[in-house]
Amino acid sequence: MATLASQVVFHPTVSQSLKFGATTLGRDKTYRAVQYFARFLGWYLLRKGDKLEAARWTALKAHLGTARKLMRLGKPMEHLQAALRACFSPGPAAETITTIARQIGYFGYLTYDVVVWANSIKFITLSPEMAKRVAKTSFRFWFTGIAFSLISGVLKASRLAKEAKRLESTKSWGEKDLADEAAREVKLTAVESARKSTRQQLVIDLLDIWIPATGAEILNINEGALGIFGLISSVLGAKAQWAAVNGKK
Template identity: 25%
Template sequence: MVCDTVVYHPSVTRFVKFLDGSAGREKILRLLQYLARFLAVQNSSVLARQLQIQFTTVRKFLRFLKPLNHLQAAAKFYDNKLASDNVVRVCSILKNIFFAAYLSLDQINLLRILKLIPVTALTGKKVPRWSNWCWLFGLLSGLVMDLRKIQTSHVQIATFLNANSQNQAGEKEDHKKALGKAYQDRYASLRRLFWDATDSFIVLNNLGYLSSNEEYVALSGVVTSILGMQDMWKAA
Protein backbone atom coordinates (compact mmCIF):
# COMPACT_ATOMS: atom_id res chain seq x y z
CA MET A 1 0.00 0.00 0.00
CA VAL A 2 2.79 2.37 0.94
CA CYS A 3 4.66 1.29 -2.20
CA ASP A 4 1.61 2.14 -4.36
CA THR A 5 1.35 5.54 -2.70
CA VAL A 6 4.96 6.31 -3.60
CA VAL A 7 4.86 4.85 -7.12
CA TYR A 8 1.66 6.65 -8.13
CA HIS A 9 2.47 9.92 -6.40
CA PRO A 10 2.00 12.86 -8.82
CA SER A 11 5.57 14.06 -8.29
CA VAL A 12 6.97 10.62 -9.11
CA THR A 13 4.74 10.43 -12.20
CA ARG A 14 5.96 13.84 -13.32
CA PHE A 15 9.59 12.85 -12.70
CA VAL A 16 9.18 9.70 -14.79
CA LYS A 17 7.64 11.77 -17.57
CA PHE A 18 10.49 14.28 -17.26
CA LEU A 19 13.08 11.52 -17.76
CA ASP A 20 11.10 9.75 -20.45
CA GLY A 21 12.25 12.10 -23.20
CA SER A 22 15.78 12.81 -24.37
CA ALA A 23 15.32 16.54 -23.67
CA GLY A 24 14.87 15.96 -19.93
CA ARG A 25 17.90 13.71 -19.76
CA GLU A 26 19.97 16.20 -21.73
CA LYS A 27 19.10 18.98 -19.27
CA ILE A 28 20.16 16.85 -16.32
CA LEU A 29 23.42 15.96 -18.06
CA ARG A 30 24.04 19.66 -18.77
CA LEU A 31 23.69 20.40 -15.07
CA LEU A 32 26.08 17.55 -14.21
CA GLN A 33 28.51 18.72 -16.90
CA TYR A 34 28.81 22.22 -15.42
CA LEU A 35 28.91 20.90 -11.87
CA ALA A 36 31.80 18.64 -12.87
CA ARG A 37 33.46 21.61 -14.57
CA PHE A 38 33.14 23.63 -11.35
CA LEU A 39 34.53 20.79 -9.21
CA ALA A 40 37.39 20.24 -11.64
CA VAL A 41 38.49 23.84 -11.13
CA GLN A 42 37.89 23.92 -7.38
CA ASN A 43 39.67 20.67 -6.54
CA SER A 44 41.90 20.19 -9.59
CA SER A 45 40.15 16.86 -9.90
CA VAL A 46 41.10 14.69 -12.85
CA LEU A 47 37.99 12.56 -12.27
CA ALA A 48 35.71 15.63 -12.41
CA ARG A 49 37.36 16.74 -15.66
CA GLN A 50 36.88 13.28 -17.17
CA LEU A 51 33.23 13.25 -16.07
CA GLN A 52 32.74 16.66 -17.65
CA ILE A 53 34.06 15.33 -20.96
CA GLN A 54 31.84 12.26 -20.78
CA PHE A 55 28.71 14.26 -19.93
CA THR A 56 29.46 16.65 -22.80
CA THR A 57 29.84 13.78 -25.27
CA VAL A 58 26.64 12.04 -24.21
CA ARG A 59 24.75 15.34 -24.53
CA LYS A 60 25.91 15.60 -28.13
CA PHE A 61 24.38 12.17 -28.83
CA LEU A 62 21.08 13.19 -27.23
CA ARG A 63 20.96 16.34 -29.37
CA PHE A 64 21.44 14.41 -32.61
CA LEU A 65 18.99 15.70 -35.28
CA LYS A 66 17.72 18.36 -32.85
CA PRO A 67 18.50 21.05 -35.47
CA LEU A 68 15.36 19.83 -37.28
CA ASN A 69 13.25 20.98 -34.31
CA HIS A 70 14.63 24.50 -34.59
CA LEU A 71 14.28 24.58 -38.37
CA GLN A 72 10.65 23.52 -38.05
CA ALA A 73 10.04 26.18 -35.39
CA ALA A 74 11.67 28.83 -37.61
CA ALA A 75 9.44 27.79 -40.53
CA LYS A 76 6.32 28.07 -38.36
CA PHE A 77 7.25 31.56 -37.19
CA TYR A 78 8.01 32.55 -40.81
CA ASP A 79 4.63 31.27 -42.00
CA ASN A 80 2.80 33.14 -39.25
CA LYS A 81 2.15 36.28 -41.30
CA LEU A 82 -0.55 37.42 -38.87
CA ALA A 83 1.77 37.70 -35.85
CA SER A 84 0.85 40.63 -33.61
CA ASP A 85 4.49 41.68 -33.16
CA ASN A 86 6.83 41.45 -36.12
CA VAL A 87 9.91 42.18 -33.97
CA VAL A 88 9.22 39.08 -31.87
CA ARG A 89 8.44 37.09 -35.02
CA VAL A 90 11.68 38.02 -36.80
CA CYS A 91 13.77 37.45 -33.66
CA SER A 92 12.14 34.05 -33.17
CA ILE A 93 13.00 33.08 -36.76
CA LEU A 94 16.62 34.20 -36.40
CA LYS A 95 17.04 32.59 -32.98
CA ASN A 96 15.87 29.20 -34.23
CA ILE A 97 17.96 29.39 -37.42
CA PHE A 98 21.12 30.22 -35.48
CA PHE A 99 20.42 27.50 -32.92
CA ALA A 100 19.89 25.01 -35.76
CA ALA A 101 23.25 26.03 -37.23
CA TYR A 102 24.91 25.81 -33.80
CA LEU A 103 23.61 22.30 -33.17
CA SER A 104 24.48 21.17 -36.71
CA LEU A 105 28.08 22.31 -36.33
CA ASP A 106 28.16 20.64 -32.92
CA GLN A 107 27.44 17.32 -34.65
CA ILE A 108 30.74 17.77 -36.50
CA ASN A 109 32.40 18.16 -33.10
CA LEU A 110 30.82 14.85 -32.08
CA LEU A 111 32.15 13.10 -35.18
CA ARG A 112 35.60 14.48 -34.41
CA ILE A 113 35.43 13.26 -30.80
CA LEU A 114 34.43 9.80 -32.05
CA LYS A 115 37.36 9.93 -34.49
CA LEU A 116 35.05 9.38 -37.44
CA ILE A 117 36.54 12.44 -39.10
CA PRO A 118 40.16 13.59 -38.80
CA VAL A 119 41.27 16.40 -36.50
CA THR A 120 42.31 19.26 -38.74
CA ALA A 121 42.49 23.04 -38.46
CA LEU A 122 38.94 23.11 -39.83
CA THR A 123 37.33 20.46 -37.62
CA GLY A 124 39.45 21.10 -34.53
CA LYS A 125 39.47 24.90 -34.37
CA LYS A 126 37.24 26.62 -36.92
CA VAL A 127 34.11 24.48 -36.54
CA PRO A 128 33.99 24.79 -32.71
CA ARG A 129 34.46 28.56 -33.04
CA TRP A 130 31.75 28.85 -35.70
CA SER A 131 29.49 26.76 -33.47
CA ASN A 132 29.98 29.21 -30.59
CA TRP A 133 29.35 32.17 -32.88
CA CYS A 134 26.03 30.67 -34.00
CA TRP A 135 25.11 30.06 -30.36
CA LEU A 136 25.97 33.69 -29.56
CA PHE A 137 23.93 35.09 -32.47
CA GLY A 138 20.99 32.95 -31.39
CA LEU A 139 21.28 34.30 -27.85
CA LEU A 140 21.54 37.90 -29.09
CA SER A 141 18.36 37.40 -31.12
CA GLY A 142 16.75 36.07 -27.96
CA LEU A 143 17.92 39.08 -25.94
CA VAL A 144 16.33 41.50 -28.43
CA MET A 145 13.12 39.47 -28.29
CA ASP A 146 13.18 39.45 -24.48
CA LEU A 147 13.58 43.22 -24.34
CA ARG A 148 10.75 43.66 -26.82
CA LYS A 149 8.44 41.43 -24.76
CA ILE A 150 9.33 43.33 -21.58
CA GLN A 151 8.52 46.61 -23.31
CA THR A 152 5.21 45.27 -24.63
CA SER A 153 4.23 43.86 -21.24
CA HIS A 154 5.10 47.15 -19.53
CA VAL A 155 2.86 49.06 -21.94
CA GLN A 156 0.03 46.58 -21.38
CA ILE A 157 0.36 46.87 -17.61
CA ALA A 158 0.22 50.67 -17.76
CA THR A 159 -2.82 50.53 -20.05
CA PHE A 160 -4.68 48.05 -17.82
CA LEU A 161 -3.91 50.06 -14.69
CA ASN A 162 -5.32 53.23 -16.27
CA ALA A 163 -8.36 51.45 -17.66
CA ASN A 164 -9.06 49.58 -14.42
CA SER A 165 -9.61 52.80 -12.46
CA GLN A 166 -12.27 53.93 -14.95
CA ASN A 167 -14.20 50.68 -15.40
CA GLN A 168 -17.33 49.40 -13.69
CA ALA A 169 -17.18 46.61 -11.10
CA GLY A 170 -17.94 43.84 -13.62
CA GLU A 171 -15.32 45.02 -16.06
CA LYS A 172 -12.71 45.43 -13.34
CA GLU A 173 -12.64 41.67 -12.77
CA ASP A 174 -11.79 41.02 -16.44
CA HIS A 175 -9.11 43.68 -16.38
CA LYS A 176 -7.70 42.21 -13.17
CA LYS A 177 -7.19 38.87 -14.93
CA ALA A 178 -5.66 40.58 -17.97
CA LEU A 179 -3.38 42.60 -15.69
CA GLY A 180 -2.28 39.45 -13.88
CA LYS A 181 -1.47 37.84 -17.25
CA ALA A 182 0.59 40.90 -18.24
CA TYR A 183 2.56 40.72 -14.99
CA GLN A 184 3.24 37.01 -15.60
CA ASP A 185 4.40 37.74 -19.15
CA ARG A 186 6.76 40.44 -17.92
CA TYR A 187 8.21 38.16 -15.25
CA ALA A 188 8.71 35.38 -17.81
CA SER A 189 10.47 37.81 -20.17
CA LEU A 190 12.74 39.16 -17.41
CA ARG A 191 13.59 35.61 -16.39
CA ARG A 192 14.38 34.71 -20.02
CA LEU A 193 16.47 37.88 -20.38
CA PHE A 194 18.58 36.84 -17.38
CA TRP A 195 18.86 33.32 -18.80
CA ASP A 196 20.01 34.47 -22.25
CA ALA A 197 22.41 37.02 -20.76
CA THR A 198 23.98 34.35 -18.52
CA ASP A 199 24.42 31.96 -21.45
CA SER A 200 25.92 34.84 -23.45
CA PHE A 201 28.46 35.27 -20.65
CA ILE A 202 29.45 31.61 -21.11
CA VAL A 203 29.83 31.77 -24.87
CA LEU A 204 31.75 35.06 -24.78
CA ASN A 205 34.25 33.33 -22.52
CA ASN A 206 34.35 30.37 -24.92
CA LEU A 207 35.18 32.74 -27.76
CA GLY A 208 37.86 34.50 -25.71
CA TYR A 209 36.21 37.92 -25.62
CA LEU A 210 35.92 37.60 -21.85
CA SER A 211 38.51 36.02 -19.58
CA SER A 212 36.47 35.38 -16.45
CA ASN A 213 37.40 32.84 -13.81
CA GLU A 214 36.47 29.31 -14.82
CA GLU A 215 34.42 28.96 -11.62
CA TYR A 216 32.09 31.78 -12.68
CA VAL A 217 31.61 30.28 -16.13
CA ALA A 218 30.82 26.88 -14.61
CA LEU A 219 28.39 28.36 -12.08
CA SER A 220 26.67 30.29 -14.88
CA GLY A 221 26.11 26.98 -16.66
CA VAL A 222 24.69 25.49 -13.46
CA VAL A 223 22.24 28.38 -13.11
CA THR A 224 20.97 28.22 -16.69
CA SER A 225 20.74 24.43 -16.49
CA ILE A 226 18.50 24.73 -13.44
CA LEU A 227 16.33 27.30 -15.25
CA GLY A 228 15.96 24.92 -18.18
CA MET A 229 15.07 22.03 -15.89
CA GLN A 230 12.45 24.17 -14.14
CA ASP A 231 10.73 24.92 -17.45
CA MET A 232 10.75 21.27 -18.48
CA TRP A 233 9.47 20.20 -15.07
CA LYS A 234 6.50 22.57 -15.38
CA ALA A 235 5.76 21.24 -18.87
CA ALA A 236 6.00 17.59 -17.76
Protein backbone atom coordinates in the same frame (compact mmCIF):
# COMPACT_ATOMS: atom_id res chain seq x y z
CA MET B 1 7.17 -2.83 5.08
CA ALA B 2 5.11 -3.25 1.90
CA THR B 3 3.02 -0.20 2.84
CA LEU B 4 6.14 1.86 3.43
CA ALA B 5 7.60 0.75 0.10
CA SER B 6 4.35 1.66 -1.68
CA GLN B 7 4.34 5.10 -0.07
CA VAL B 8 7.89 5.70 -1.28
CA VAL B 9 7.48 4.23 -4.78
CA PHE B 10 4.14 5.89 -5.44
CA HIS B 11 4.93 9.17 -3.75
CA PRO B 12 3.73 12.15 -5.86
CA THR B 13 7.26 13.53 -6.07
CA VAL B 14 8.51 10.23 -7.52
CA SER B 15 5.69 10.20 -10.08
CA GLN B 16 6.38 13.83 -11.01
CA SER B 17 10.10 13.07 -11.34
CA LEU B 18 9.33 10.19 -13.71
CA LYS B 19 7.14 12.46 -15.84
CA PHE B 20 9.91 15.04 -15.89
CA GLY B 21 12.56 12.48 -16.79
CA ALA B 22 10.37 11.01 -19.53
CA THR B 23 10.74 14.21 -21.55
CA THR B 24 13.83 14.84 -23.66
CA LEU B 25 14.07 18.39 -22.33
CA GLY B 26 13.80 17.18 -18.74
CA ARG B 27 16.65 14.71 -19.20
CA ASP B 28 18.74 17.30 -21.04
CA LYS B 29 18.34 19.88 -18.26
CA THR B 30 19.31 17.25 -15.67
CA TYR B 31 22.39 16.17 -17.63
CA ARG B 32 23.30 19.81 -18.24
CA ALA B 33 23.11 20.67 -14.53
CA VAL B 34 25.39 17.75 -13.65
CA GLN B 35 27.72 18.61 -16.55
CA TYR B 36 28.23 22.20 -15.43
CA PHE B 37 28.52 21.20 -11.77
CA ALA B 38 31.27 18.79 -12.86
CA ARG B 39 32.88 21.62 -14.83
CA PHE B 40 33.00 23.81 -11.73
CA LEU B 41 34.13 21.02 -9.41
CA GLY B 42 36.86 19.87 -11.81
CA TRP B 43 38.19 23.43 -11.94
CA TYR B 44 38.00 23.80 -8.15
CA LEU B 45 39.81 20.49 -7.47
CA LEU B 46 42.50 21.32 -10.01
CA ARG B 47 43.14 24.64 -8.27
CA LYS B 48 43.55 22.74 -5.02
CA GLY B 49 46.10 20.49 -6.69
CA ASP B 50 43.97 17.33 -6.61
CA LYS B 51 44.62 16.35 -10.23
CA LEU B 52 43.35 12.76 -9.93
CA GLU B 53 39.94 13.72 -8.53
CA ALA B 54 39.70 16.66 -10.93
CA ALA B 55 40.28 14.30 -13.86
CA ARG B 56 37.28 12.18 -12.80
CA TRP B 57 34.91 15.15 -12.84
CA THR B 58 36.43 16.55 -16.03
CA ALA B 59 35.84 13.19 -17.73
CA LEU B 60 32.22 13.17 -16.48
CA LYS B 61 31.75 16.66 -17.91
CA ALA B 62 33.14 15.57 -21.27
CA HIS B 63 31.01 12.42 -21.51
CA LEU B 64 27.82 14.24 -20.53
CA GLY B 65 28.61 16.88 -23.15
CA THR B 66 28.94 14.16 -25.80
CA ALA B 67 25.69 12.51 -24.66
CA ARG B 68 23.82 15.82 -24.86
CA LYS B 69 25.13 16.42 -28.37
CA LEU B 70 23.66 13.05 -29.40
CA MET B 71 20.29 14.01 -27.89
CA ARG B 72 20.31 17.23 -29.95
CA LEU B 73 20.86 15.66 -33.37
CA GLY B 74 17.39 16.64 -34.62
CA LYS B 75 17.31 20.08 -33.05
CA PRO B 76 18.68 22.15 -35.97
CA MET B 77 15.57 21.43 -38.04
CA GLU B 78 13.33 22.40 -35.10
CA HIS B 79 14.96 25.82 -34.96
CA LEU B 80 14.74 26.24 -38.72
CA GLN B 81 11.01 25.47 -38.57
CA ALA B 82 10.64 27.94 -35.70
CA ALA B 83 12.35 30.61 -37.80
CA LEU B 84 9.97 29.97 -40.70
CA ARG B 85 6.93 30.03 -38.41
CA ALA B 86 8.11 33.36 -37.00
CA CYS B 87 8.20 34.76 -40.55
CA PHE B 88 4.45 34.21 -40.91
CA SER B 89 3.42 35.05 -37.35
CA PRO B 90 1.81 38.42 -36.57
CA GLY B 91 3.61 40.68 -34.14
CA PRO B 92 5.91 43.69 -33.82
CA ALA B 93 8.47 43.77 -36.63
CA ALA B 94 11.47 44.20 -34.30
CA GLU B 95 10.47 41.18 -32.20
CA THR B 96 9.84 39.10 -35.31
CA ILE B 97 13.23 39.95 -36.83
CA THR B 98 15.16 39.23 -33.63
CA THR B 99 13.23 35.98 -33.12
CA ILE B 100 14.11 34.83 -36.64
CA ALA B 101 17.77 35.82 -36.13
CA ARG B 102 17.83 33.96 -32.80
CA GLN B 103 16.46 30.76 -34.34
CA ILE B 104 18.89 30.95 -37.27
CA GLY B 105 21.73 31.44 -34.77
CA TYR B 106 20.68 28.31 -32.86
CA PHE B 107 20.27 26.44 -36.16
CA GLY B 108 23.86 27.27 -37.13
CA TYR B 109 25.17 26.42 -33.67
CA LEU B 110 23.51 23.01 -33.52
CA THR B 111 24.41 22.20 -37.12
CA TYR B 112 28.11 22.74 -36.44
CA ASP B 113 27.65 20.95 -33.12
CA VAL B 114 26.76 17.79 -35.05
CA VAL B 115 30.17 17.97 -36.77
CA VAL B 116 31.86 18.48 -33.40
CA TRP B 117 30.04 15.41 -32.03
CA ALA B 118 30.86 13.25 -35.08
CA ASN B 119 34.54 14.15 -34.72
CA SER B 120 34.53 13.49 -30.95
CA ILE B 121 33.28 9.91 -31.44
CA LYS B 122 35.71 9.36 -34.36
CA PHE B 123 32.89 8.93 -36.89
CA ILE B 124 34.70 11.53 -38.96
CA THR B 125 38.29 12.67 -38.61
CA LEU B 126 39.20 16.34 -38.61
CA SER B 127 42.63 17.81 -38.17
CA PRO B 128 43.15 19.53 -34.82
CA GLU B 129 43.12 22.92 -36.55
CA MET B 130 39.88 22.17 -38.43
CA ALA B 131 38.22 20.72 -35.30
CA LYS B 132 39.09 23.89 -33.38
CA ARG B 133 37.76 26.07 -36.20
CA VAL B 134 34.47 24.16 -36.37
CA ALA B 135 34.01 24.32 -32.59
CA LYS B 136 34.77 28.05 -32.60
CA THR B 137 32.22 28.65 -35.38
CA SER B 138 29.65 26.66 -33.40
CA PHE B 139 30.27 28.87 -30.36
CA ARG B 140 29.96 32.00 -32.50
CA PHE B 141 26.54 30.93 -33.77
CA TRP B 142 25.49 30.08 -30.18
CA PHE B 143 26.65 33.49 -28.98
CA THR B 144 24.74 35.17 -31.82
CA GLY B 145 21.58 33.22 -31.01
CA ILE B 146 21.69 34.19 -27.33
CA ALA B 147 22.50 37.82 -28.16
CA PHE B 148 19.41 38.07 -30.38
CA SER B 149 17.40 36.20 -27.73
CA LEU B 150 18.38 38.90 -25.22
CA ILE B 151 17.39 41.68 -27.60
CA SER B 152 14.09 39.94 -28.36
CA GLY B 153 13.47 39.40 -24.64
CA VAL B 154 14.08 43.06 -23.79
CA LEU B 155 11.72 44.18 -26.57
CA LYS B 156 9.05 41.72 -25.49
CA ALA B 157 9.40 42.60 -21.81
CA SER B 158 8.97 46.29 -22.63
CA ARG B 159 5.89 45.63 -24.74
CA LEU B 160 4.32 43.40 -22.10
CA ALA B 161 5.00 45.95 -19.36
CA LYS B 162 3.15 48.60 -21.38
CA GLU B 163 0.30 46.18 -22.04
CA ALA B 164 0.02 45.31 -18.35
CA LYS B 165 0.00 49.00 -17.41
CA ARG B 166 -2.73 49.69 -19.98
CA LEU B 167 -4.90 46.83 -18.70
CA GLU B 168 -4.44 47.91 -15.09
CA SER B 169 -5.47 51.47 -15.93
CA THR B 170 -8.72 50.41 -17.64
CA LYS B 171 -10.30 48.69 -14.64
CA SER B 172 -14.12 48.89 -14.60
CA TRP B 173 -16.11 49.46 -11.42
CA GLY B 174 -19.79 49.38 -12.37
CA GLU B 175 -21.89 46.21 -12.12
CA LYS B 176 -22.84 46.45 -15.80
CA ASP B 177 -19.15 46.20 -16.65
CA LEU B 178 -18.60 42.85 -14.89
CA ALA B 179 -18.20 40.95 -18.17
CA ASP B 180 -15.63 43.43 -19.47
CA GLU B 181 -13.82 43.33 -16.13
CA ALA B 182 -13.65 39.52 -16.23
CA ALA B 183 -12.20 39.62 -19.75
CA ARG B 184 -9.68 42.24 -18.65
CA GLU B 185 -8.58 40.10 -15.70
CA VAL B 186 -8.07 37.09 -17.98
CA LYS B 187 -5.93 39.16 -20.36
CA LEU B 188 -3.95 40.68 -17.49
CA THR B 189 -3.26 37.23 -16.03
CA ALA B 190 -2.01 36.02 -19.40
CA VAL B 191 0.21 39.09 -19.81
CA GLU B 192 1.68 38.70 -16.31
CA SER B 193 2.40 35.02 -17.00
CA ALA B 194 4.16 35.97 -20.24
CA ARG B 195 6.15 38.67 -18.40
CA LYS B 196 7.31 36.15 -15.81
CA SER B 197 8.37 33.68 -18.49
CA THR B 198 10.17 36.41 -20.45
CA ARG B 199 12.04 37.65 -17.36
CA GLN B 200 13.16 34.12 -16.52
CA GLN B 201 14.44 33.56 -20.06
CA LEU B 202 16.35 36.85 -19.88
CA VAL B 203 18.08 35.67 -16.70
CA ILE B 204 18.94 32.33 -18.30
CA ASP B 205 20.33 34.05 -21.40
CA LEU B 206 22.37 36.48 -19.29
CA LEU B 207 23.93 33.52 -17.47
CA ASP B 208 24.49 31.41 -20.59
CA ILE B 209 25.95 34.00 -22.94
CA TRP B 210 29.33 33.91 -21.18
CA ILE B 211 29.80 30.25 -22.17
CA PRO B 212 29.81 30.70 -25.98
CA ALA B 213 31.53 34.09 -25.59
CA THR B 214 34.45 32.27 -23.98
CA GLY B 215 34.31 29.36 -26.44
CA ALA B 216 34.39 31.79 -29.37
CA GLU B 217 37.34 33.58 -27.70
CA ILE B 218 35.42 36.86 -27.44
CA LEU B 219 35.97 36.83 -23.68
CA ASN B 220 38.04 34.72 -21.32
CA ILE B 221 35.99 33.58 -18.31
CA ASN B 222 37.47 30.88 -16.07
CA GLU B 223 36.01 27.36 -15.96
CA GLY B 224 34.74 27.76 -12.41
CA ALA B 225 32.57 30.79 -13.23
CA LEU B 226 31.26 29.15 -16.41
CA GLY B 227 30.37 26.05 -14.41
CA ILE B 228 28.39 28.08 -11.88
CA PHE B 229 26.62 30.12 -14.59
CA GLY B 230 25.69 26.95 -16.48
CA LEU B 231 24.53 25.18 -13.33
CA ILE B 232 22.21 28.04 -12.30
CA SER B 233 20.73 28.44 -15.78
CA SER B 234 20.21 24.66 -15.98
CA VAL B 235 18.35 24.62 -12.66
CA LEU B 236 16.14 27.52 -13.80
CA GLY B 237 15.39 25.73 -17.07
CA ALA B 238 14.69 22.47 -15.25
CA LYS B 239 12.35 24.28 -12.87
CA ALA B 240 10.36 25.70 -15.80
CA GLN B 241 10.18 22.29 -17.48
CA TRP B 242 9.10 20.64 -14.20
CA ALA B 243 6.25 23.15 -13.89
CA ALA B 244 5.23 22.63 -17.53
CA VAL B 245 5.23 18.82 -17.24
CA ASN B 246 3.43 18.70 -13.90
CA GLY B 247 0.93 21.45 -14.65
CA LYS B 248 2.25 23.94 -12.08
CA LYS B 249 2.50 27.71 -12.55
